[in-house]
Amino acid sequence: MIKNTSSRILNAMLSIPPIRPQNLLPVVIMLILWVGVGRMGLPEQQTFVLSVVIAQAYAIWRNLPQAAHSLNQTTGGRTGMLRWPVIVLLLLSGLQLWLNNPLFTQRAISAVALFFLVVMVLGVMREGAVMDRVTPKNTEGGAVYETVSLLRVNALVAAMVVAVNEILISTESLTVWITVMPIFVLFLHAFYWFMVLMVLPPEAPDDQTPRPSRDA
Secondary structure, three states: OHHHHHHHHHHHHHOOOOOOHHHHHHHHHHHHHHHHHHOOOOOHHHHHHHHHHHHHHHHHHHHHHHHHHHHHHHHOOOHHHHHHHHHHHHHHHHHHHHHOOHHHHHHHHHHHHHHHHHHHHHHHHOHHHHHHHHOOOOOHHHOOOOOOOOHHHHHHHHHHHHHHHHHHHHHOOHHHHHHHHHHHHHHHHHHHHHHHHHHOOOOOOOOOOOOOOOOO
């Protein structure tokens, strides 16, 4: 039992996919703007808000196609539902630029992560009903696809984002925050995929078990 667990942990660690350059671009943009705009003589607080908000806006734009594709699969083509979250996030970005308050910008990240945490927790509480609606099934030849719920993993990741962000807000400067967050993104990528690989059925056939997208 211990040997099998150790082997599975090792396999999961060795199977973590590299993070895609596209997924790193938001934090790269944030760092470039932080350094470049800062050298132009803008106040640190304004530079911080501008760097973070532009990185957030790019991340929203970057993930729109994937979000629309996922929504199309689970809601039968009702991709118009995506309009309202995008509008809310864009309004939030505009509000951050208008207020020009680093603390508000930092807390906005916690608020968004907390929102997803609540959604994931509610999903866990109704996991059976949710999975009955979104699980793809193939009855031809008697084959039925198993879908592994990743709601708990997503909830844990969202909780980690809130915790780390709040700790940095309480104890560190803006410079430390904007330096640590890109490192945390790399750690979060590795942690997320490790947990995903650990919760997948160990002996599920590759051609029958749907795997989560590597865009995560």
